Amino acid sequence: MQKTTAQLLENPQLLQFExxxxxxxxxxxxxxxxxxxxxxxQLRLQQVLPKLLQLYLTLYGNQYDCYYQLEQLLKLLxxxxxxxxxxxxxxxxxxxxxxxxxxxxAQALGAACYVDLFADNFEGLxxxxxxxQQTGINYLHLMPLFKAxxxxxxxxxxxxxxxxxxxxLGSMPQLAALMQQLHQQGIKPVLDxxxxxxxxxxxxxxxxxxxxxxxxDYYFFLTEQERDQFAPCLRxxxxxxxxxxxxxxxxxxxxxxxxxxxxxxDLNYGNPQVFNAMAEEMLFLANQGAxxxxxDALAFVWKEAGTGCENLQKAHTVIQAFNAVARIAAPALQxxxxxxxxxxxxxxxxxxGECQLSYNPLLMxxxxxxxxTRKTRLLSESLRRRxxxxxxxxxxxxxxxxxDIGWTFDDDVARQLGINPDHHRQFLNxxxxxxxxxxxxKGVPFQQNPINGDCRVAGMLASxxxxxxxxxxxxxxxxxxxxxxxxxxxxxxxxxxxxxLLYMGDELGLLNDYSYQQDPVKKDDSRWVNxxxxxxxxxxxxxxxxxxxxxxxxxxxHLITTRASLPETGAGSTRILTCDNPHLFSYQRELAGxxxxxxxxxxxxPQYYQQLPAGHWVDQLxxxxxxxxxxxxxxxxxxxxxx
Ligand code: GLC
Ligand code: GLC
Numbered sequence: 001m002q003k004t005t006a007q008l009l010e011n012p013q014l015l016q017f018e019x020x021x022x023x024x025x026x027x028x029x030x031x032x033x034x035x036x037x038x039x040x041x042q043l044r045l046q047q048v049l050p051k052l053l054q055l056y057l058t059l060y061g062n063q064y065d066c067y068y069q070l071e072q073l074l075k076l077l078x079x080x081x082x083x084x085x086x087x088x089x090x091x092x093x094x095x096x097x098x099x100x101x102x103x104x105x106a107q108a109l110g111a112a113c114y115v116d117l118f119a120d121n122f123e124g125l126x127x128x129x130x131x132x133q134q135t136g137i138n139y140l141h142l143m144p145l146f147k148a149x150x151x152x153x154x155x156x157x158x159x160x161x162x163x164x165x166x167x168x169l170g171s172m173p174q175l176a177a178l179m180q181q182l183h184q185q186g187i188k189p190v191l192d193x194x195x196x197x198x199x200x201x202x203x204x205x206x207x208x209x210x211x212x213x214x215x216x217d218y219y220f221f222l223t224e225q226e227r228d229q230f231a232p233c234l235r236x237x238x239x240x241x242x243x244x245x246x247x248x249x250x251x252x253x254x255x256x257x258x259x260x261x262x263x264x265x266d267l268n269y270g271n272p273q274v275f276n277a278m279a280e281e282m283l284f285l286a287n288q289g290a291x292x293x294x295x296d297a298l299a300f301v302w303k304e305a306g307t308g309c310e311n312l313q314k315a316h317t318v319i320q321a322f323n324a325v326a327r328i329a330a331p332a333l334q335x336x337x338x339x340x341x342x343x344x345x346x347x348x349x350x351x352x353g354e355c356q357l358s359y360n361p362l363l364m365x366x367x368x369x370x371x372x373t374r375k376t377r378l379l380s381e382s383l384r385r386r387x388x389x390x391x392x393x394x395x396x397x398x399x400x401x402x403x404d405i406g407w408t409f410d411d412d413v414a415r416q417l418g419i420n421p422d423h424h425r426q427f428l429n430x431x432x433x434x435x436x437x438x439x440x441x442k443g444v445p446f447q448q449n450p451i452n453g454d455c456r457v458a459g460m461l462a463s464x465x466x467x468x469x470x471x472x473x474x475x476x477x478x479x480x481x482x483x484x485x486x487x488x489x490x491x492x493x494x495x496x497x498x499x500x501l502l503y504m505g506d507e508l509g510l511l512n513d514y515s516y517q518q519d520p521v522k523k524d525d526s527r528w529v530n531x532x533x534x535x536x537x538x539x540x541x542x543x544x545x546x547x548x549x550x551x552x553x554x555x556x557x558h559l560i561t562t563r564a565s566l567p568e569t570g571a572g573s574t575r576i577l578t579c580d581n582p583h584l585f586s587y588q589r590e591l592a593g594x595x596x597x598x599x600x601x602x603x604x605x606p607q608y609y610q611q612l613p614a615g616h617w618v619d620q621l622x623x624x625x626x627x628x629x630x631x632x633x634x635x636x637x638x639x640x641x642x643x
Contacts (some may be wrong), residue, residue, distance in 0.1 A: 003197055005061030009054060019049040026074055033078035037089070038569050039082045040393045044328045045074070048638050051329070051353075055321040057316060060272040069272035073279060076142040077329040080283040080449070084330065087180065088287065091332040102188070103139075103357060103394040103499045105571030106563055110190075111138035112401060114155075115169050119535045122170035124177045129185050132541055135507060136560045139499065140182060141190035141294060143402060149201050149263055150275035151521040155402060155531065157192070157490040158199035158264045159294060162281040172288065179289030180380040188291035190336070195278050195322075196297040198265040198516040204277075205265055209249070218274050218398050219265045220303070222246070229305040234259075239449040244492055259300050269301050279325045294336045295319065295355060299345065311345040320354050322564055336396060340403070341490035343386045343410050352392045360395040360498065362386060367489055368405060368464070372431045372439075374603040381585075382413050387497070391573075395498030400512035401490045402504055402531055402597035404456035405432070425455075432457040432464060440466030440482065442512060444526040458526045460511035461486060471511075481604050483509075483548065484636035486598055487555045491621075491638040494563045495598050496587060502556075504534050508541055562620050562640065568596045583607050586634065596620070597641040601633040617641040 008014050023046065036039040084092075102108060113134065119125040125142075132140065145155025147164040156166075165172050179189040198205055207215035222230075227246050234245045237260055246255040247262035267274050285293060293514040301611040302315040319335070328332045336356035339346045343362045349359045366379040389395065406429050420563070430436040431444040443459035462468065466482030484510065492499040493594045516528030544550030563569045572591030579586050583603040589596040597617070601607045610630045617626045620640040633639065 004068075004246070005327050009057055009061070012050070015050045015054055019053045022053070022070075022074075026071060030074060030078040032081060033075055035082040037081040037084065038078075040089075040092075040237055040340075041078060041328070044331065045077070048324050048327045050342075050437070052324040055317055055324060058317050059269070059275070059321065063272060064474065069276060072242050073276045073325070074558060076283070077325060077482065080280070080287060081329045084287050085180075085289075087183065087290065088260055088332060089424045090331070091183075091291075092330065095332040099392070101392065101394075104571045106565075106567050107136070107569065108138060108160050108394065108499050109136045109560060110140035110141065110499050111135070111504050111507075112138045112143060112190075112501060114143040114402070114531060115145050116166075117531060118504050120192070121168060126178055126181055128539075129182070129187070131542075132187060133185065134542075135502075135557070136564070137502070138186050139188045139190060139292070139501075141192075141292075144192050145175065145195065145426050146192075146194075149199050152261070152263070153199065154261050154264060154525075157194055158197070158201075158261065159194045160199045160201040161203070163284055165567050176288040183289060184292070189289055190292040190294055191285050191290040193282055193285065193286075193335075195267070195282070196300045197258070197260065197266045198333040200263045200265055202265075209251070214273075217271050218267060218277070218325075219254065220268055221249065221254040222257070225253065228259075228452050230303065235307060235308060235310065238447055239451070239454075240447050256305045257303070259297070266300070266303075268303075269296040269575060270303075271316075275321065276287065276325065279322060282322060282325070283329050286326065286333045291332065292336050292357065294338055295322075296338050298337055298349065298355075299341050301560065303407065311339070311348070316348065316354060319349065323353055323355075330371045340406055340408060344409060345384065346408075347386060347389060350389045350393045352390060356393050357498060357499065358389075358393070359501075360400075361406070362599045363395070363400055363496070364400075365405060365407050367399065367492060368432065369407070369409070369428060370585065370602045371465070371485055371489075372428060372441075375582050376579065376600075376602055377417050377582060378409065378414060378419065379467065379585060380578065381417060381575055382409055383483075385410075385413070387574055387576060395400050396501050397493035397494060397496060397498045398501040398503065400459075400461045400503045400530065402503070402527065403503075404458045404527055405443075405464075406456045426453070429455045429457060432459065434469070440469055444529045446526045458529050460510055460512050460530045460532060461489070461503070461506040462548075462552065463477065463512040465489070467509055467552075468511045471548070479548065481550055481636065484553065486552055487559070487637055488602070488636050490556050491559050491598075491640075492585075492600060495567075495569045495589065495596070495640060497572065497589060503530075506536055507553055507556055508534070508549040510549070553601070555574040558621070566596060566620060566640070566642075567591055568594045580610055581607055584609055594641060597639075597643075599633060599639040599641065601637045603634065604635040606632055606634055613643075614633075615643050617643060 007580040031038045099209045120129045146159040147161040151617045182189045204215045204218045219322045247258045299310045302312040303309040335355040337349040337358035342359045349355045370376050370379045404585045407425045414421045431439045433445050434442050442463045443457040447457040448455045470478035470482050510532050512529045513532040516522035522528040541549035542553040568591035577586040585600040
């Protein structure tokens with residue numbers, strides 16, 4: 001007798017039974033499709049299908065064609081297993097035999113770049129591999145490079161074709177060759193999986209516009225009444241560009257869901273065909289060589305009327321289902337979560353069965369906060385509650401990225417510390433846009449919301465940390481402080497636990513590029529101020545002993561090489577400590593009885609640390625030793641102390 005979805009979901013044994021039944025039924029057709037990959041494929045399918053079935057039924061069990069769609073999905077998994085290149089199959093095998101936590105090594109170091117800004121095109125990027133290696137990078141996120149509308153594509157985050165590239169960068173086969181070359185050179189390539197939306201020039205969107213119902217169902221074409229069931233609860237993401245989250249279709253007058261720009265159409269994951277179609281695109285990217293996919297805007301992928309349509313339970317189910325798909329057809333593939341949301345929600349995406357990696361926006365925002373206030377309580381308190389994650393997963397710790405800085409700390413923690421969260425965010429925006437008296441920062445406001453006053457900040461690391469201002473003043477001490485701030489920030493992302501991620505250009509302290517203000521396409525999106533072009537002259541500066549660029553690069557190198565020699569900075573656990581001195585931040589890394597005590601002075605005044613445990617401590621960065629209980633840290637000094 002056919003079991004109902006509810007019965008299956010309640011009972012793991014029934015699920016197992018059902019999944020065995022499906023396997024038997026489909027076995028011969030899957031065998032034909034998976035070709036010589038079938039034995040390995042079948043084994044994985046046996047292991048993972050009960051889970052996938054559970055997730056699929058949770059999402060689509062109430063659809064009349066649920067099992068038919070599941071069958072289509074299994075077929076495409078089999079097909080894409082057959083297409084997986086041999087070198088990736090080998091990685092799959094290794095991953096299964098001995099799960100590698102490559103992201104937890106003291107040598108693991110990531111970077112992100114736009115191909116055109118960093119190296120013009122794929123060929124240019126291949127030529128820059130030696131520079132990446134010299135810097136110590138072994139994980140490289142190539143920012144969106146897919147075919148996208150011209151001229152405006154939200155920096156590539158409006159994808160018109162997941163299987164084609166922007167022609168000026170090179171072709172998809174060239175990208176695949178580049179990614180294989182990166183693998184061979186020990187660098188893991190990372191691509192975006194922009195799966196919340198496509199551009200309005202995607203084939204599906206064009207067919208939808210042309211009136212084909214099948215493709216209209218890929219998106220949301222809502223009547224005014226339907227739209228109004230959702231609209232009141234939604235957050236506006238780009239309020240300066242466009243109010244609300246919907247765009248009216250000129251022909252049908254229906255309202256298309258567009259969380260971001262009006263040319264970015266949200267996909268409807270309530271439709272199993274959308275899930276299947278995107279699973280196919282995902283596996284295509286995995287088979288081109290992506291070791292990690294960055295799950296763009298993942299918080300938004302599930303919508304339910306009457307909710308904010310962010311971070312819903314079924315968004316997690318969708319991602320877990322994609323993860324199950326990857327375990328079957330591309331096991332070496334890992335996911336990185338891009339959830340720039342409340343810290344309690346950020347951590348929910350992190351799990352071996354969901355996203356193995358996640359940006360750490362809380363650390364990012366609060367590092368900047370502590371530099372502005374010279375105080376570390378909010379940082380320490382927040383991290384004490386939210387730093388620990390599943391031991392198989394890793395934070396991706398970053399200081400800057402291609403986007404804005406949003407002040408996503410927890411209001412409750414702030415209030416407990418006597419900080420008014422709204423006022424404090426206003427202060428931070430003022431501070432980092434250089435409007436607060438005495439500020440060292442030169443950032444640019446991003447997406448000021450006229451209704452609620454919300455705002456975020458854009459800028460390059462060096463400009464936000466004070467280099468730009470110090471240089472224009474010609475102030476030597478201020479410049480020294482700015483370089484020390486950069487060193488401080490780098491030291492933390494390199495030692496606090498997780499994969500550090502550099503944003504290319506920041507390693508050389510490149511400044512804001514204001515030319516976007518003259519570009520009619522970019523002028524309304526101030527994030528372009530921190531998307532700067534690198535030329536070979538600038539790369540040569542890395543070796544200079546006198547320029548700021550050279551000094552920034554070399555102090556970073558010193559941190560990277562020191563870290564590489566300290567295993568406890570890679571694997572191991574983190575303990576955020578309590579400091580008597582409110583300007584100091586301290587944490588401890590522990591691994592197999594070895595301890596690294598990290599002390600950081602967030603102020604430009606000397607500070608005393610009065611809690612050094614007895615014994616003989618050596619700072620791994622300077623070689624200096626410390627034995628007394630009270631020690632002095634110079635302005636912005638960082639100590640990595642080993643017993
Ligand atoms: C992510 C990207 C951002 C983009 C948005 C919409 O947040 O980082 O650049 O605007 O998604 O795709
Ligand atoms: C919003 C989104 C985030 C994205 C950003 C783009 O904050 O939550 O995902 O990076 O907008 O600016």
